Amino acid sequence: MKVEILSRELIKPYSATPPSLRNYNISLIDEVSPNVNVPTIFYYQANNIAVNTKHLKKSLSKVLTIFHPFAGRYIKESHSVDCNDQGAEFVEAKVDVQLHDLLSQRKNLKVEVLNDLIPCPIGAVDEYTDPLLAVQVSSFSCGGFAIAVCSSHRIADLSTKISFVNEWALAAGQQLLSGDDNKVPNSWNFDSALLFPGQNLPCLPSGLSRDKEIIQVHKVVTKIFYLSESKILSIRERAKVDNSSKKSPTRVQSVFGILGKAMIDVHVANPENPKGYAVVQAVNIRDRTSPPLKNQFGNLYLAACVQSVAGPEGVGLPCFVDCLSSSVKRAVDNCSVLLSLQKEGQTLLSQELGELLKSLARPEICFAGTFSSWCKFPLYEADFGWGKPLWVSGANIPMKNTVVLVDEKSGGGIEAWVTLDESDMQKFITHREIIDIMDCQ
Structure with missing residues (x-):
């Protein structure tokens, strides 16, 4: 399977994060979480509607307004997130195989090939330049596609990420089908550090380099x-x-x-x-x-x-x-x-x-x-x-x-x-x- 990267850009929140929310302190549980990006890949069948990355970007921008830490950058010295609205990374790619061929091999799949569908290396975390959320939309030759979402375990677990993805999908679906871009995600709480204050504990080491997984x-x-x-x-x-x-x-x-x-x-x-x-x-x-x-x-x-x-x-x-x-x-x-x-x-x-x-x-x-x-x-x-x-x-x-x-x-x-x-x-x-x-x- 050959994957060609077509574009790479940063998607910023639709509305600027207020100054009162610019600093997000991580909790004790965040501190000890492994310093890795966790990838989750969603695969969709071919249909009569072309993949509209414009509507995906627009809805992502809207949802990042609510989930503002995902658009910020991690500061390892202070165990906090600078919610500076630098943005989440958005990558577009094309794949030279049919989605059906990939899915039909699942029982004997070499899992490492899936890493070509994710937008960043697993170990590329903790530096201020590392996006805390990265997305890759890969179009297969048959018209099917995959949306891969990588989030830093430093600030989010699977529950947080899946809630984010489902909010994004709901906003994107409503916008695509009805043109409604006024969908407001559920309100979220960002005070875990008050519930479980950090104590400068070391994280569970991943042992990974910042390079692509080989x-x-x-x-x-x-x-x-x-x-x-x-x-x-x-x-x-x-x-x-x-x-x-x-x-x-x-x-x-x-x-x-x-x-x-x-x-x-x-x-x-x-x-x-x-x-x-x-x-x-x-x-x-x-x-x-x-x-x-x-x-x-x-x-x-x-x-x-x-x-x-x-x-x-x-x-x-x-x-x-x-x-x-x-x-x-x-x-x-x-x-x-x-x-x-x-x-x-x-x-x-x-x-x-x-x-x-x-x-x-x-x-x-x-x-x-x-x-x-x-x-x-x-x-x-x-x-x-x-x-x-x-x-x-x-x-x-x-x-x-x-x-x-x-x-x-x-x-x-x-x-x-x-x-x-x-x-x-x-x-x-x-x-x-x-x-x-x-x-x-």
Whole structure:
């Protein structure tokens, strides 16, 4: 697949950001978030309406007026955003293949090719010249197209970005179909730093360079595994701690369990020298605090962590899933008191994040993995006026030992995006649990 860049420009907010909002301080959770750009790519089928980038730019400008930090620049010395309206980057490109050919290869897709559809390198963050939001619109030879949105994890999580994209799509769709450009997005709150003040904690290091991701350089590969609804039901049954129990673990925890077990087995199972491992799972806190943090800009998650030592034969699936579920439950329970405890809640969060960073650096931890679920997020609602996306994907983010789960469009199955270094991936796909998953594809 060959991608040709046609143009590159900055889209500024339609209205200037007021002086009172020019300085946006990031929160404690923003501080520890990885210094990476997170890509999300939306794919749309060919239709009788040509891709109108003019209307996309105009609607983007309108929505940036509300989501003003995305048009600013990050100041790493002060852990803040200068909301100077420099703008979000907008790239236009054309692709020499048909969209159908790309989508038909999904089960055997070399994920790194998707990185040609994103507008900036994953690791190009933290410099004042780096846009905090970048978009690439790629037109395929058949008339289909992809809209890739990269946002800096320094200031936004997936929930914030998807809300932004859906607001943009709604404004763009209304403008395209009816000429109405008066759509006003929902109001948003930009005071996360007041709720969870920063404390100059270091971020989770990505280990990435600022250059374009190249497999031969990073030697880290991403592979997509598809789990059907029936396969997930089977895994949930196997993951029960007590076979007599009527309650199964959740579909997300069960899938994390089966994939995490194989990853840990590959790394640390050793009959003569059992080794320690740590797994961190992000837990969205927006709907779990009291009161709920609706329309809150930024990173708002807790890190549920499991630390243990693998046995001679690795880890047992029921025990591992139970530990994952228990760690998430503890995080959810903490969510309910974070705001009501005020200063004590802030201290609790600070202590937990500080301990997490220390734990991952301990010498006895021989494997550290990061799990994130995109399930239940409204990824497939972004209709820019040409219908909803055929597929929503990530790209190859060369941070090893990560798993991202995404609902299939049908809602029943799950796509698991697993990233490992090349040698570990070869061992991973030959693990008996993974062979079982692959045999059912």
